[in-house]
Amino acid sequence: MEPQRQNSSYHGDQQSLRLRQVSSPASNQNHPHFNWNPGPEEDEVDGSETQQDLRTLGLPMGLKRAVRQVQQMKIPVVSSSDSWKLKRTKTLRTIKARGREVLSFLTLWKKTLQKIGGNFGGGVKSYFLFLRFLVVLNFFSFLLIGGFILIPSIVLTSVDTQLVNSTGQEECLEYDPNPQGLVLFYDYLLDLLSGTGFMEYSFLFYGYYSMKDSSYSLPLAYLLTAVFYFAFCLICIIVRMGTAARVTVATGGGAVGNYSSIVFTGWDYGCLGDRATKLKQNNIRYQLQVDLEEERLKQQAAALTASQKLLLYSLRVSMFFVAVGFIAAALYGIFVATEFSQGRSGDEGILGLVFEYLPSIIITAGNFVVPLLCDQIASVEKYPPTVTIILALLRAVVLRLAGLIVLLSTLWSQITCNGQTTSGECQLCQYDHKNYPCWESRIGQEMYKLTLFDLLINMATLVLAEFPRRLLVDSWSNKLTQWVGRQEFVVPANVLGLVYGQTVVWTGTLFCPLLPLINTIKFIVLFYCKKLTLFQNCRPALKTFRSTTSNFFFLLVLLLGLGIATMVMIYSVAQIHPSMACGPFRSLPNIWSIVPNSFYSLSDVTQEFLFFIGSQAFSIPLFTLSCVVMCYIIALASVYGKSVALLRAQLKAEGKDKQFLVKQYEKLRQQLQMPEQSGGL
Amino acid sequence: MGTTASQLGKDLLSEYQELTFLTKQEILLAHKRFSELLSKDERNLPNTRVSMERILTLPELKSNPFRERICHVFSTSDQKNGSLSFEDFLDLLSAFSDSATLEIKSHYAFRIFDFDDDGTLDCGDLEKLVNCLTGETDDTRLTTDEMRQLINNILEESDIDKDGTVNLSEFQHVISRSPDFVSSFKIVL
Numbered sequence: 001m002e003p004q005r006q007n008s009s010y011h012g013d014q015q016s017l018r019l020r021q022v023s024s025p026a027s028n029q030n031h032p033h034f035n036w037n038p039g040p041e042e043d044e045v046d047g048s049e050t051q052q053d054l055r056t057l058g059l060p061m062g063l064k065r066a067v068r069q070v071q072q073m074k075i076p077v078v079s080s081s082d083s084w085k086l087k088r089t090k091t092l093r094t095i096k097a098r099g100r101e102v103l104s105f106l107t108l109w110k111k112t113l114q115k116i117g118g119n120f121g122g123g124v125k126s127y128f129l130f131l132r133f134l135v136v137l138n139f140f141s142f143l144l145i146g147g148f149i150l151i152p153s154i155v156l157t158s159v160d161t162q163l164v165n166s167t168g169q170e171e172c173l174e175y176d177p178n179p180q181g182l183v184l185f186y187d188y189l190l191d192l193l194s195g196t197g198f199m200e201y202s203f204l205f206y207g208y209y210s211m212k213d214s215s216y217s218l219p220l221a222y223l224l225t226a227v228f229y230f231a232f233c234l235i236c237i238i239v240r241m242g243t244a245a246r247v248t249v250a251t252g253g254g255a256v257g258n259y260s261s262i263v264f265t266g267w268d269y270g271c272l273g274d275r276a277t278k279l280k281q282n283n284i285r286y287q288l289q290v291d292l293e294e295e296r297l298k299q300q301a302a303a304l305t306a307s308q309k310l311l312l313y314s315l316r317v318s319m320f321f322v323a324v325g326f327i328a329a330a331l332y333g334i335f336v337a338t339e340f341s342q343g344r345s346g347d348e349g350i351l352g353l354v355f356e357y358l359p360s361i362i363i364t365a366g367n368f369v370v371p372l373l374c375d376q377i378a379s380v381e382k383y384p385p386t387v388t389i390i391l392a393l394l395r396a397v398v399l400r401l402a403g404l405i406v407l408l409s410t411l412w413s414q415i416t417c418n419g420q421t422t423s424g425e426c427q428l429c430q431y432d433h434k435n436y437p438c439w440e441s442r443i444g445q446e447m448y449k450l451t452l453f454d455l456l457i458n459m460a461t462l463v464l465a466e467f468p469r470r471l472l473v474d475s476w477s478n479k480l481t482q483w484v485g486r487q488e489f490v491v492p493a494n495v496l497g498l499v500y501g502q503t504v505v506w507t508g509t510l511f512c513p514l515l516p517l518i519n520t521i522k523f524i525v526l527f528y529c530k531k532l533t534l535f536q537n538c539r540p541a542l543k544t545f546r547s548t549t550s551n552f553f554f555l556l557v558l559l560l561g562l563g564i565a566t567m568v569m570i571y572s573v574a575q576i577h578p579s580m581a582c583g584p585f586r587s588l589p590n591i592w593s594i595v596p597n598s599f600y601s602l603s604d605v606t607q608e609f610l611f612f613i614g615s616q617a618f619s620i621p622l623f624t625l626s627c628v629v630m631c632y633i634i635a636l637a638s639v640y641g642k643s644v645a646l647l648r649a650q651l652k653a654e655g656k657d658k659q660f661l662v663k664q665y666e667k668l669r670q671q672l673q674m675p676e677q678s679g680g681l
Numbered sequence: 682m683g684t685t686a687s688q689l690g691k692d693l694l695s696e697y698q699e700l701t702f703l704t705k706q707e708i709l710l711a712h713k714r715f716s717e718l719l720s721k722d723e724r725n726l727p728n729t730r731v732s733m734e735r736i737l738t739l740p741e742l743k744s745n746p747f748r749e750r751i752c753h754v755f756s757t758s759d760q761k762n763g764s765l766s767f768e769d770f771l772d773l774l775s776a777f778s779d780s781a782t783l784e785i786k787s788h789y790a791f792r793i794f795d796f797d798d799d800g801t802l803d804c805g806d807l808e809k810l811v812n813c814l815t816g817e818t819d820d821t822r823l824t825t826d827e828m829r830q831l832i833n834n835i836l837e838e839s840d841i842d843k844d845g846t847v848n849l850s851e852f853q854h855v856i857s858r859s860p861d862f863v864s865s866f867k868i869v870l
Contacts, residue, residue: 264862274744281746
């Protein structure tokens with residue numbers, strides 16, 4: 001120990017500051033240095049800092065104890081204020097540790113997610129993390145809506161208050177959703193699945209809420225809660241995107257430093273048991289092999305001749321048009337199906353139910369068939385694997401969300417008679433009151449049906465397709481079943497299913513306030529179903545993809561869905577005349593007009609204040625201030641980037657200096673030895 | 682000072698809490714599991730060392746491909762045989778615990794990956810490391826070409842001063858850019 005100690009004390013004065021942070025071994029030493037004789041600048045009295053020092057030392061326990069004894073001898077008697085500070089930092093630390101323990105206990109499904117990540121890799125785990133995020137988002141949205149709309153509604157309904165007289169034409173006020181006469185039992189089931197009958201006139205749909213005359217303005221609360229709901233979801237997604245983006249930026253886009261990070265940080269020390277270890281080893285090996293192969297392919301692609309390149313690019317362009325053609329055909333099919341379904345909406349019985357669900361059936365069929373075809377196209381295009389996955393995602397996203405848009409625009413054109421609210425059926429009430437006496441409830445019902453159908457299809461696929469496939473593959477072992485093999489958990493398609501379901505919920509919440517709650521339950525059921533199929537039926541993926549960039553992309557697509565839902569909401573709130581027969585906005589020309597009406601009932605001072613905020617005298621300085629803040633942040637970011645580059649160059653230069661000095665030392669040593677040898681002769 | 686009888690004294694417990702990242706429950710659990718590895722008469726002796734073979738029967742370490750390196754790094758035995766005393770065991774759990782800092786984890790990860798104990802990761806260390814990660818049997822290793830390509834890529838990405846080896850600072854630079862390291866470098870009893 002003695003020579004080491006002397007060595008450290010020599011280095012100590014120069015490197016004492018650095019050693020306090022990290023004890024790094026010198027290039028030829030196995031054990032880290034510790035500064036046994038710290039300089040005068042380090043005589044800190046703050047006891048908590050020395051405690052932090054001790055634990056972060058990479059020394060065995062015996063040495064740490066000795067260090068502590070040395071430090072305790074050096075610390076003078078602490079005054080009362082310092083000991084109070086010590087106690088405070090200690091209690092803060094225990095509170096923080098306790099808080100972290102509670103938080104990790106409350107985290108939903110933590111152990112399950114660890115198990116999934118250990119067995120199937122980061123890509124599949126990112127899907128389940130995304131699903132958990134959506135469950136939590138929907139749950140808190142439901143609490144928001146429940147607190148501001150549902151509970152006041154229940155309270156006000158129980159309190160007997162006068163119904164506001166609604167004015168308008170007699171015909172427009174006709175609306176009777178309650179079922180007439182004897183209701184057969186199976187009609188209840190049909191009603192449950194399609195939201196009609198006894199379910200229509202309930203808290204589930206818009207039509208039940210009314211404009212009671214009381215101090216709590218329910219219509220205003222309804223509208224503002226919907227707006228806040230969208231803002232809340234937007235903030236949550238952006239915060240989460242920020243975290244994902246920071247990770248992507250910090251890791252340099254994932255492409256640089258990829259091999260080093262797989263090799264140095266890829267192993268999960270929590271893997272228990274031989275099976276999990278072998279799986280993880282297989283995963284890492286496949287990941288490395290895929291990346292190495294991708295690199296080799298890139299080098300080969302760069303070495304293509306001009307004519308081969310031309311052929312490849314023309315092939316890619318033609319395949320692009322083929323893909324566009326497939327998507328357009330599917331969209332046209334959805335449009336035709338929606339028109340047909342709306343035309344035959346009065347039919348009874350099972351056939352009527354099929355016609356009602358026809359748009360959903362066609363959408364699901366299209367979403368199943370078109371990605372399969374696009375996969376075949378992708379095998380012709382020969383893009384690198386990461387680009388292939390992103391392209392597949394993009395095409396599937398366009399199809400899914402466009403299908404939804406076609407459905408909605410068809411509905412809207414029928415409700416508002418193709419936009420001409422003064423002709424034909426819409427002349428009387430400015431909306432088609434014969435077919436849609438309460439059009440908001442109808443739209444709510446459509447969204448409700450889409451959500452339910454999505455869940456039923458997922459569960460049916462599980463029972464009818466995935467379990468039998470595994471049973472077949474496991475019990476028969478001929479060539480066909482080996483070629484088909486066990487299912488692989490395809491992450492992009494599943495993520496798009498989630499985004500689609502969430503977009504439907506966002507679109508429908510204004511008209512069906514309980515939809516977030518239904519969606520929370522649906523996603524929880526989906527989590528357990530997918531987990532079951534993952535562990536029972538799926539094999540680990542042969543090709544893994546980088547989850548860091550794809551996390552960001554999933555959230556971007558979710559944001560796109562939110563944007564579509566926002567546009568739908570804005571259009572409904574601002575343009576279409578609310579139903580006169582139902583709902584809290586029945587006497588207003590459009591839903592938005594409740595805000596100006598309530599505004600003028602506020603006190604004068606508040607009105608002037610709000611006018612001031614909206615005026616130019618306030619917004620222009622605010623805009624200028626935000627520009628200044630943004631410029632500052634951009635400058636800061638560029639300065640950090642430059643200093644990182646500078647430090648890297650410095651490290652390189654230091655390395656070169658070290659090599660130069662070593663060479664000089666060798667030369668000098670040889671020169672010193674030569675005269676000795678010549679002297680010894 | 683070491684383990685006394687079958688119970689940990691209160692001041693010893695608080696000392697361990699100060700010197701490691703473990704909570705009181707974790708230290709007591711570690712003591713229980715460590716005592717189970719000892720035979721009856723060994724339990725009453727202070728400062729017993731458990732041989733590496735017996736440590737490796739713990740389920741948390743049994744299938745870990747780095748198990749032998751971990752024992753060697755944390756062992757303070759004079760014979761360099763990887764045997765651990767109770768305090769070495771606590772050091773091990775502290776470095777792999779939930780609340781350990783990134784610096785301590787990367788420091789010990791570096792030492793675990795340094796198979797020849799020379800303070801840097803050269804090509805031989807990297808090759809052994811990759812073999813541990815992919816599997817030790819012949820059909821699970823990478824081919825020689827793939828290995829060469831991989832090691833070249835790793836050195837190109839992480840060797841900043843271009844001396845052909847990865848030293849601790851370069852290693853920590855790579856680790857700091859990976860967000861999953863802290864959560865995956867964890868062994869909890």
